[in-house]
Amino acid sequence: MxxxxxxxxxxxxxxxxxxxxxxxxxxxxxxxxxxxxxxxxxxxxxxxxxxxxxxxxxxxxxxxxxxxxxxxxxxxxxxxxxxxxxxxxxxxxxxxxxxxxxxxxxxxxxxxxxxxxxxxxxxxxxxxxxxxxxxxxxxxxxxxxxxxxxxxxxxxxxxxxxxxxxxxxxxxxxxxxxxxxxxxxxxxxxxxxxxxxxxxxxxxxxxxxxxxxxxxxxxxxxxxxxxxxxxxxxxxGLENVWARHRALGALTRSEIVRANLTLFADPCYASDTVTAFLPPAGVTASDFLSVLRREYGVEAQTGQGAYTETLVRLGHMGWAHEPDLVQALSAVASATSKVGRGMLPAIG
Ligand SMILES: Cc1ncc(COP(=O)(O)O)c(C=O)c1O
The missing domain is CATH 3.40.640.10 (Type I PLP-dependent aspartate aminotransferase-like (Major domain))
Structure with a gap:
């Protein structure tokens, strides 16, 4: 460019x-x-x-x-x-x-x-x-x-x-x-x-x-x-690109579940480019995103419309590869566990 x-x-x-x-x-x-x-x-x-x-x-x-x-x-x-x-x-x-x-x-x-x-x-x-x-x-x-x-x-x-x-x-x-x-x-x-x-x-x-x-x-x-x-x-290879996204989607969903978070999409139709999940109990999506940004340097997004504060969305498309995603997902897991143990009081 x-x-x-x-x-x-x-x-x-x-x-x-x-x-x-x-x-x-x-x-x-x-x-x-x-x-x-x-x-x-x-x-x-x-x-x-x-x-x-x-x-x-x-x-x-x-x-x-x-x-x-x-x-x-x-x-x-x-x-x-x-x-x-x-x-x-x-x-x-x-x-x-x-x-x-x-x-x-x-x-x-x-x-x-x-x-x-x-x-x-x-x-x-x-x-x-x-x-x-x-x-x-x-x-x-x-x-x-x-x-x-x-x-x-x-x-x-x-x-x-x-x-x-x-x-x-x-x-x-x-x-x-x-x-x-x-x-x-x-x-x-x-x-x-x-x-x-x-x-x-x-x-x-x-x-x-x-x-x-x-x-x-x-x-x-x-x-x-x-x-x-x-x-x-x-x-x-276009089909390898599709396969990479399929693997990234599967990895994201399994790590989100392993972090004790709840996936939003019907599992039979879950997207391999973006994953939506519920923030940890008692925390708004915006507060959770602030923690991810401030403590881990990870960017995700809130939900939209009526779901703005009740969903978090993580993109894994395009220039996205497993090492980056693993880092982002471990940040999500760590933030979730700290929020659950009341270790991040300065949310917001
Ligand atoms: C499915 C879909 N359609 C349309 C748009 C709008 O695209 P843009 O923001 O590039 O105008 C977006 C943006 O996120 C999208 O995800």
Whole structure:
């Protein structure tokens, strides 16, 4: 990322960007289009909505946590007719529930799904969900912000229509890029979608990509970073990267249980990129995080929404390896034991 700037309309950029898109298609397991904009993951919600729909279009939003909720909120803000399928936090969205919701709402044009619900540490069973949605002829729109690059995600094999992610999660870069894949069915929807759009217009981005450029000034430094990350992933092997995350997820969950803490997610759907657990009894998540930060130099996160103070979330995605995680987990165990023995009175 410290490389010097090059002209983003010149031949050197064109060659670089062409290769970058090729590698990006490989790690998304798609032959289709991968498009990239400066932005954060949240832009993906808006890109999907303004490019694939018209005001008033009916969609089914699946909500199992705060990111599913936000997708539904953004769709509502743009004036889509949003039908919500909600399950309790910590539980997955199941294919049966989606199938039933689609029976009740046969007119929906698309189903909105957060693949990995970062607020609860649940990975929804995306291949099964996609199969049910496809049987009903609706589009499958996927927020893969905390899954892409970390856990299995097969854009073409699972027949996913629009999938977006942000550079800062399992792509292990700083924040600053939003990356999206577009299926042929999504392109067909795009042609009739009537929302006004400029910066996020898919066709503009596709044309530019075919010309080896980005529509606006390229976020060159971020593209250098993403390119380096793709090289690392391809050198390790995408399936080895997935296996590493699977091992990190399993290690985290077993150490959390060994520390006498309670895992939050339904164990059959526990995420391998982020783990949510309850803080020690009598301690808020914020206080527990202060202890981890102050005493051990470990950063974790609180829960979100109604669970802000009753959940702690530990990320283990992207540039995450066993030695770092072992250190973080032993800090969690030590802090838990000290809190339990009243040895950290200055909490807060
Ligand atoms: C599943 C999911 N979707 C969307 C977002 C929003 O992404 P950003 O914060 O990059 O805008 C996040 C961020 O954590 C996320 O985890």
């Amino acid at each position: 410290q490389r010097e700037m090059i002209p983003h309309r010149g031949p050197e950029f064109k060659a670089f960007f062409g290769e970058l898109l090729e590698k990006s298609r490989a790690v998304h397991r798609t032959e289709g289009d991968v498009l990239i904009w400066p932005g954060s993951g949240s832009a993906g919600w808006e890109i999907a909505i303004v490019n694939l729909f018209s005001p008033g279009d009916p969609v089914l939003a699946t909500v199992a946590g705060s990111f599913g909720e936000r997708f539904a909120h953004v769709a509502t803000r743009f004036g889509l007719d949003v039908r919500v399928l909600e399950v309790p936090w910590g539980r997955p969205i199941t294919a049966d529930a989606v199938g039933e919701a689609l029976e009740r709402n046969p007119d929906v044009k698309a189903v909105l799904i957060a693949h990995n619900e970062t607020s609860t540490g649940v990975t929804n069973p995306l291949p099964e969900l996609a199969r049910v949605v496809r049987q009903h002829g609706a589009l499958v729109i996927v927020d893969a912000v905390s899954s892409a690059g970390g856990i299995p995600l097969e854009i073409d094999a699972w027949d996913l229509d629009f999938v977006f992610s942000g550079s800062q999660k399992a792509w292990m870069c700083p924040p600053g890029l939003v990356i999206a894949t577009v299926s042929e069915r999504a392109w067909a929807a795009h042609r009739t979608a009537s929302f006004p759009r400029f910066f996020w217009d898919l066709e503009t981005a596709r044309q530019a990509a075919r010309d080896g450029v980005t529509p606006t000034t390229s976020p060159l430094t971020m593209l250098y970073g993403y390119n380096a990350a793709l090289d690392l992933i391809l050198a390790e």
